[in-house]
Amino acid sequence: MRFVKKAFKNLLGSSSHKPLNNSQQEANQQPTLSMNLNENLQALDSIYADCSDIVIHNFLIAGKTKALLIYIEGLSNIDLIHQHVLAPLMQESVAEDANTNRILQTKISVSNRKNVVTVVDVIEQISNGNPVLLVDQQRQGIALGLAKWEKRGVEEPMAESVIRGPREGFTETLGINTSLLRRKIKSPALKMKSIKVGRYTQTQIVIAYIEGIAEPTLIEEVENRIQRIDMDGILESGYIEEMIEDNPLSPFPQLLTTERPDVATGSLLEGRVVILVDGTPFVLIAPTTLASLMHSPEDYYQRFMISTLIRWLRYSFFLISLLVPSAYVAILTYHQEMIPTTLLLSVAKSREEIPFPALVEAFLMEITFEALREAGVRLPKQVGAAVSIVGALVIGQAATSAGLVSAPMVMVVAITGIASFMIPHYTIGIALRMLRFPIMILAGMLGLLGLMLGIIMIVIHLCTLRSFGVPYLSPLAPMKGRDMKDVLFRAPLWMLNTRPHLTGEENKYRQAPGQKPDPTKGGEHG
Amino acid sequence: MIEKGKISAFQMGVMMYPTIFATAILSLPSIIAVQAGRDMWLSPIWASTIGFLAVCIAYQLHKLYPKETIVEYSVHLVGRIVGKIMGLMFIFFYMHLNGFIIREYGEFVVGNFFVKTPIIVVIGSMVIVCAFAVRGGVEVLGRCAQIFVPIVIILILLIVFLLSPDLKPIQIYPIMEHGVKPSLMGAVVPSDWFSEFIVISFLLPYLTDREKGMKWGMISVFAVMLTMVLSNMTALFLFGINTVGFRYPVMVAARYISLANFLEHLESIVMAIWIVGAFVKISVFYYVIVLGTAQWLKLTDYRPIVWPVGFLLVLFSVWVAPNVQEMTRVVGTSIPFYLLSMQVAVPTLLLFIAFIQKKFRKKGRAKG
Numbered sequence: 097m098r099f100v101k102k103a104f105k106n107l108l109g110s111s112s113h114k115p116l117n118n119s120q121q122e123a124n125q126q127p128t129l130s131m132n133l134n135e136n137l138q139a140l141d142s143i144y145a146d147c148s149d150i151v152i153h154n155f156l157i158a159g160k161t162k163a164l165l166i167y168i169e170g171l172s173n174i175d176l177i178h179q180h181v182l183a184p185l186m187q188e189s190v191a192e193d194a195n196t197n198r199i200l201q202t203k204i205s206v207s208n209r210k211n212v213v214t215v216v217d218v219i220e221q222i223s224n225g226n227p228v229l230l231v232d233q234q235r236q237g238i239a240l241g242l243a244k245w246e247k248r249g250v251e252e253p254m255a256e257s258v259i260r261g262p263r264e265g266f267t268e269t270l271g272i273n274t275s276l277l278r279r280k281i282k283s284p285a286l287k288m289k290s291i292k293v294g295r296y297t298q299t300q301i302v303i304a305y306i307e308g309i310a311e312p313t314l315i316e317e318v319e320n321r322i323q324r325i326d327m328d329g330i331l332e333s334g335y336i337e338e339m340i341e342d343n344p345l346s347p348f349p350q351l352l353t354t355e356r357p358d359v360a361t362g363s364l365l366e367g368r369v370v371i372l373v374d375g376t377p378f379v380l381i382a383p384t385t386l387a388s389l390m391h392s393p394e395d396y397y398q399r400f401m402i403s404t405l406i407r408w409l410r411y412s413f414f415l416i417s418l419l420v421p422s423a424y425v426a427i428l429t430y431h432q433e434m435i436p437t438t439l440l441l442s443v444a445k446s447r448e449e450i451p452f453p454a455l456v457e458a459f460l461m462e463i464t465f466e467a468l469r470e471a472g473v474r475l476p477k478q479v480g481a482a483v484s485i486v487g488a489l490v491i492g493q494a495a496t497s498a499g500l501v502s503a504p505m506v507m508v509v510a511i512t513g514i515a516s517f518m519i520p521h522y523t524i525g526i527a528l529r530m531l532r533f534p535i536m537i538l539a540g541m542l543g544l545l546g547l548m549l550g551i552i553m554i555v556i557h558l559c560t561l562r563s564f565g566v567p568y569l570s571p572l573a574p575m576k577g578r579d580m581k582d583v584l585f586r587a588p589l590w591m592l593n594t595r596p597h598l599t600g601e602e603n604k605y606r607q608a609p610g611q612k613p614d615p616t617k618g619g620e621h622g
Numbered sequence: 623m624i625e626k627g628k629i630s631a632f633q634m635g636v637m638m639y640p641t642i643f644a645t646a647i648l649s650l651p652s653i654i655a656v657q658a659g660r661d662m663w664l665s666p667i668w669a670s671t672i673g674f675l676a677v678c679i680a681y682q683l684h685k686l687y688p689k690e691t692i693v694e695y696s697v698h699l700v701g702r703i704v705g706k707i708m709g710l711m712f713i714f715f716y717m718h719l720n721g722f723i724i725r726e727y728g729e730f731v732v733g734n735f736f737v738k739t740p741i742i743v744v745i746g747s748m749v750i751v752c753a754f755a756v757r758g759g760v761e762v763l764g765r766c767a768q769i770f771v772p773i774v775i776i777l778i779l780l781i782v783f784l785l786s787p788d789l790k791p792i793q794i795y796p797i798m799e800h801g802v803k804p805s806l807m808g809a810v811v812p813s814d815w816f817s818e819f820i821v822i823s824f825l826l827p828y829l830t831d832r833e834k835g836m837k838w839g840m841i842s843v844f845a846v847m848l849t850m851v852l853s854n855m856t857a858l859f860l861f862g863i864n865t866v867g868f869r870y871p872v873m874v875a876a877r878y879i880s881l882a883n884f885l886e887h888l889e890s891i892v893m894a895i896w897i898v899g900a901f902v903k904i905s906v907f908y909y910v911i912v913l914g915t916a917q918w919l920k921l922t923d924y925r926p927i928v929w930p931v932g933f934l935l936v937l938f939s940v941w942v943a944p945n946v947q948e949m950t951r952v953v954g955t956s957i958p959f960y961l962l963s964m965q966v967a968v969p970t971l972l973l974f975i976a977f978i979q980k981k982f983r984k985k986g987r988a989k990g
Contacts, residue, residue, distance in 0.1 A: 427890075430890075431735075431890040434886075434888070434890050436886060542736070542743075542747065543736070544735075544890050544894040545731060545735070545736065545744070545747075545893070545897065547894065548894045548895075548897045548898065549747055549751050549897075551898075552751050552755075552770075552897075552901050555766055555769055556751070556755045556758060556762060556766060557754075559758060559761075559762045559765035559766050560758045560762050569769065572768065572769060573764075573766070574765060574768065575632070575633075
């Protein structure tokens, strides 16, 4: 029984040093299965002690050879196991002379089968939902690809909806997610490297990239950073994100998260790397720049003029969501002369009965708004309506008539709220929501000067940030004129000839030049 | 090398633009107007020759010692002891100069907008922000400049554009009423701003494209010259010869802006945006001090001395002058000679020595 314990220790022990990779040598050192089926049975019994969901089925092949079938309830397709494995094997009418090997070769009608040699392999296959067949007097077991568990279907992504564009989103199942990518990029140049991370969860992580477009050094760096992770479990791609980003102390996201396959595909084609994590619909994209966080997939599906306009609207509301409350506080407290007289009078009138200074008022309202939003996310759907009713009271007419806040302040909070919803990626929006508060304090202390110092601090921070070697503010700073066409504007697709420049100069052009449509160009049918 | 970051020559040019111009836009028009009168717009053109000269000197010295800054190669040129003294002089000079710049910034903000705020708060907060940028290194400074400079340029153009209904170009006549002399006299003070271009000798070693350093330095001088002409012309067209009476003519001009009876009194916004220019200016000089000190002491990293130097800068800004009147007087009288001798005469001397040494070495080699 000693080898069993060793195997079990190895299973945990090896992963405590290094995640279990596809490293063959490592597997060779681990204890192999025994020839004696009883020993194997005892080994598995002790490993799976107190695991009520494990099914270990003892049966005879063709009525004479002892065999074991092990699977986890709910992870394997029981109907198919019965139909294609148990039923044919347990038939007693098999010819007398046929040996067990031949029976195994001919009777099991399952295409995806794999031989397993070590105990660790057996456990891994079982955990993945593949039933394992162990036969007496055989060095190898057979893992059958009959995994099947309850999964959510492909649905429309909740957090990133578009008017025009594909409606499918990633799901919690890694296999479906990779297939969604593969269905969009048919070329075999789309590579998917698999890594297992997590001492206990053994979560499968896939690094997808397009060979020949993505920088080899970038892929290596991503792989290295993921392999360095050594923790109990990976429950969401957020774990990976936090463990591999360049500056862990920054409020800004340095990896882009998306649940849209079209966004992931677009990034792959730009030479970025997509990291898919089993168990979550959110995939990570590296490297990421601030500009790419401000883009919506729809920018490329709409007409370019409209997209450019919307982009600019988004950029300005990006600033509004960060600055409007603090600008209001600063101007009202220190620079009243800037407000036109009539407006100043009406603001003064509405603020006449307000007991708080502008800064406190702004803080009160902004915090209330944040609380409302958070409550709206957390509350069960049945109570959701109540929040919106209460919210309208707290931020609205009732608050004003109660004499707690002035009407202009309500407007400011509302505009800020709308502005922060305009940003296509939630992670960057939430960073701005947080940064709004320190800037408000600075504005309350030093007016527009404080506001400006706050902005300068943020810009300095953004200038120091890098995401996998790519400056966060590129192509604005350092300036790359060639890439401006997809940042300041959304140039028409027939002008987007070059890929965005990330780190190297691999595969610069993405389409043939001079494709501007023109009816006089003619063609085969012209 | 202590600094591991790299910038492009273009980034250096962009960085130098506010480094020269940020404080020049404030008081320079009225200082020039005292001497040059109606020809005040001509003075920056004469003064810019000093800028071109400074870039040339810096570039020639850089070509001789491509991987070193002026603090380092002065040791090679004039010997260890004299070179070290020269390096210390440079560091001390820039400390003093940056003290002036910070004080000017502080006096401007306190005098115009935050009358009741202690100047030390205004100065201290700015130095803290600059310290963060300096800690990031030359790359971060270059990138910050690239973000901020377009905003500053747009601001200047916008002020001129919005003022255009009030401008009276007729004020420019008569051109050179009293000959060239007044405008040349007026060029003395702006020339010390242009002499600050010698700062690029601290940046040239960190360029990715060194051969373009000269080109972008020149373009930067030219851009500063154009902007000064523009700001002086605006002041002249608006106030005429009365520009002399205002301490900050461009800021007063911004007060004149009135658009559709709604956009009025924009000077606070102008101040806020001008701050980013001042930030770049202070940060670049701050960086030069920190880098120079680290090289002078042969430290392995310059980051540990960022905060102590920042503290010194705040003190220097308090020490440079007892009050704003005294400071303006100094800027108009002794500062030009102080700056020109440190930033033009000394580097020219170094270049001269370098050429002589080169000749001797060639002769020596020919003999040997």
